[in-house]
Amino acid sequence: MRGVKxxxxxxxxxxxxxxxxxxxxxxxxxxxxxxxxxxxxxGTHVGCEHGVCGACTVLxxxxxTRSCLTLAVQAEGRAVETVESLAGPDGRxxxxxxxxxxxxxxxxxxxxxxxxxxxxxxxxxxxxxxxAEIRDVLSGHLCRCTGYAGIVAALKDVTKSSP
Amino acid sequence: MKPRPFDYLRPDTVEEALxxxxxxxxxxRVLAGGQSLVPxxxxxxxxxxxxxxxxxxxxxxxxxxxxxxELGQSIEIGAAVTQNKLLAWPQLSEKLPLxxxxxxxxxxxxxxxxxxxxGSIAHADPSSELPLALALVGGEIVLKSQRGERLxxxxxxxxxxxxxxxxxxxxxxxxxxxxxxxxxxxxGVGFREVARRHGDFAIVAVAAVAENKNxxxxxxxxxxxxxxxxxxxxxxxxxxxxxxxGELEGYEDxxxxxxxxxxxxxxxxxxxxxxxKGGKV
Numbered sequence: 001m002r003g004v005k006x007x008x009x010x011x012x013x014x015x016x017x018x019x020x021x022x023x024x025x026x027x028x029x030x031x032x033x034x035x036x037x038x039x040x041x042x043g044t045h046v047g048c049e050h051g052v053c054g055a056c057t058v059l060x061x062x063x064x065t066r067s068c069l070t071l072a073v074q075a076e077g078r079a080v081e082t083v084e085s086l087a088g089p090d091g092r093x094x095x096x097x098x099x100x101x102x103x104x105x106x107x108x109x110x111x112x113x114x115x116x117x118x119x120x121x122x123x124x125x126x127x128x129x130x131x132a133e134i135r136d137v138l139s140g141h142l143c144r145c146t147g148y149a150g151i152v153a154a155l156k157d158v159t160k161s162s163p
Numbered sequence: 164m165k166p167r168p169f170d171y172l173r174p175d176t177v178e179e180a181l182x183x184x185x186x187x188x189x190x191x192r193v194l195a196g197g198q199s200l201v202p203x204x205x206x207x208x209x210x211x212x213x214x215x216x217x218x219x220x221x222x223x224x225x226x227x228x229x230x231x232x233e234l235g236q237s238i239e240i241g242a243a244v245t246q247n248k249l250l251a252w253p254q255l256s257e258k259l260p261l262x263x264x265x266x267x268x269x270x271x272x273x274x275x276x277x278x279x280x281x282g283s284i285a286h287a288d289p290s291s292e293l294p295l296a297l298a299l300v301g302g303e304i305v306l307k308s309q310r311g312e313r314l315x316x317x318x319x320x321x322x323x324x325x326x327x328x329x330x331x332x333x334x335x336x337x338x339x340x341x342x343x344x345x346x347x348x349x350x351g352v353g354f355r356e357v358a359r360r361h362g363d364f365a366i367v368a369v370a371a372v373a374e375n376k377n378x379x380x381x382x383x384x385x386x387x388x389x390x391x392x393x394x395x396x397x398x399x400x401x402x403x404x405x406x407x408x409g410e411l412e413g414y415e416d417x418x419x420x421x422x423x424x425x426x427x428x429x430x431x432x433x434x435x436x437x438x439x440k441g442g443k444v
Contacts, residue, residue, distance in 0.1 A: 001179050006168035027171035027214070030205070049164045050202035051274060063276045069201040070277070073171050074194075074216060118273055139361045140271030 004073060012072050016041060017085035025072040032056040034072035035082060043083040043113050047142070054141035057114035058082050064121035083113035086120070096120065096158055103154035107145035115141050119155060127162040134159070166204035170213040177222055177307065180334055183215050185309045188331035191215050195242055198270060198278035199286040218243055218279075223336060226252055233314070234303060234341040241337050246275035246283070246293075258342045261300060261372055264354035265292040271362040281335050287321045290365040290385030292356070294321055297338060298390040299370050299382035305337040306330075314339075323388035351379075353438030355431040359418065366419045367427040371439035379439050381432060386411040386424055395432075397440065404432050 004010050004027045013022035016039055023038030030049070035041045035058070047055035049068045056067040059081040086094045093101060096116055106112045115138070122137045123129065129137075134155045138148060172191075174180040184191060190212040194200055197218075203209040217223060223243035231237040238258050240249060246269050249255060249262070256263040269292050270278055283293040284304065296302075298317040306313050306329060320328050329335065343350050351373030356365040367385040374380055374394065382392045391411060395403050408428050413421035 001175055002171075002173040004171045006170050026168065028166045028168050028204075030165065033165075049205050051198060054271075054273060057273055064273045065277050066198075066273060068205070069197050069274075071171065071197075071201075071214075073173075074197075074218070121276075122272060136267075136361065137272045140273040 002073070002076070010073070012038075012076050014075050014077060015079040017081055027071065027073055029072040030068050031058070031070040031072050031075050031080075032067035034075075035067065035080070038072070041082055041084055045110050045113055047110070047114075052142070053111070053114075054118065055111050055114040057117045057141070059117055059121055062121065062124075064118045081117070081120075083116055086116060095161075096123070096154075099154040099157040100151070103150045103157060105146060105150040105154035106143075111141055111143045111145075115143070115151060119158075123155075123158060123162070127159065129155075129159050131156060164205050164207075166201075167207060167210050169204075169211050171216065172213055173216040173219060175220065177220060177334070177336060180215055180217055180220065181307060181309050181332075183213075184332045184334055187213050187215070193217060193285070193334060195282040195285075196245060196274075196278040197282075198274045199282060199288075217334070224248075228258075228342070229339065231303065231314075231339055231341070233316075234301070234339060236342040237302075237339040238342055239305070239337045239339045240280045242279060242281040242335055244280055246270070246278050246280055247272070249280055250275065259340050260343050260350055261296050261352040261354065261370060262293075262340060264352050265296045265368075265370060268292050268354070268356055268358075268362070268365065268368070274362075281338050284317075284320075284338055285327065285329070285335050287325050287327050287389075288364065289324050289388050289390070290356075290368055292354075292365065292368055292370075292384070295368055295370050295382050295384040295390040296354075297340065299372060299380060299392055300341055302341060303339045304335055305339065306333040307336045308333040312336075318389075318392075321389045326388075351439040351441060353379075353435035353441075355435045355438070357427050357431065364418075367424050367431060369428060369431040369435045371432075371435040373439045376440075379436050381436065383411070383428055383432070386413045386428055395436065397436065400433065400436060404429055 009024040045055040047053035051069045192211040194214045194216045223241040225241040353371040356368035370382045408425040413424035
């Protein structure tokens with residue numbers, strides 16, 4: 001059994017984008033804050049902090065999850081992937097990111113990391129998703145700039161070109 | 164917006180979890196998917212001395228068929244089973260057609276990845292889809308403590324808004340839905356709801372299961388503190404619905420007035436009944 005007292009700071013180790021990393025956390029430290037402040041991975045954005053806006057969505061063991069509704073200690077030993085994992089080491093955008101750029105699917109970019117991570121998971125499960133399915137998954141994110149049209153167009157670009 | 168401090172306890176077995184619950188009782192909260200509990204902790208609507216994280220207990224991450232004394236052939240869903248895991252279960256639409264219709268309305272893809280079926284029932288939101296489905300088909304909740312195990316019918320479990328009959332030392336280990344065609348439950352189902360945005364909390368949700376050609380069992384969430392269920396004859400349904408809506412009254416919050424809730428119910432119910440009648444009884 002794992003037990004951490006309320007004011008105790010413990011070492012939490014996890015795999016972030018393929019690298020084994022660790023930092024200190026209290027039981028109440030949210031995963032989104034742990035990633036940003038503990039591990040310095042600021043690609044994950046923190047919006048509403050109660051699971052509604054979707055900006056903080058990351059993958060835990062490949063599954064899209066709200067990092068503001070996950071405690072850092074819950075992610076102990078897990079593989080976490082964030083938006084930093086998407087582009088190649090030379091900074092080359094991946095297919096999903098490139099489609100967002102081509103379709104002007106972002107303006108301020110605050111919501112984008114979460115949306116990219118959601119669809120990294122979803123399009124793996126359903127590579128040829130219909131527009132209705134895309135919109136259904138997109139309903140778990142708020143974007144206040146684009147009106148969603150560009151985001152839907154970008155995602156359709158990706159599903160269209162999927163084998 | 165961060166939660167107040169709490170102890171974090173992650174038992175490896177159900178027995179360890181029960182020992183912790185016996186020790187902490189009401190001062191602890193059980194954490195499974197955290198999709199209702201963690202927002203409330205973040206907003207400081209809820210406080211807890213300790214969180215008991217059961218999400219890694221493998222014995223609770225199981226969907227299986229069981230023979231229940233009351234329900235007959237049933238599907239038992241363990242407390243660590245996520246909503247998306249159940250949604251992806253190949254036999255879902257065959258065994259639990261109502262749950263198959265209701266589940267896509269529960270939260271969003273991203274929250275269903277973590278949110279559990281039992282957690283939603285434990286949370287007991289009055290307009291929530293899974294408690295409504297469980298009440299409508301007359302399912303059961305499996306509660307365990309160091310004192311033993313008991314089964315509670317859905318109607319005896321959910322007492323009021325966010326209030327259940329779970330004792331402080333008890334763990335919901337599973338819920339049981341009777342399998343379709345067992346216990347007089349037909350295969351024809353209907354599910355309708357109105358929410359501000361798809362995936363948001365329903366203002367009113369209505370579910371129907373065909374009992375035979377002439378009658379459906381109808382359930383409604385969002386008009387009272389708990390899901391309400393009644394048998395409705397297909398002939399004269401309109402009058403019966405009007406009467407029932409009047410009896411239920413509804414409640415007012417920032418999303419809708421009581422009158423709007425009654426209107427939504429009267430408009431959604433015929434659609435759900437029609438949908439249920441369309442399926443094979």
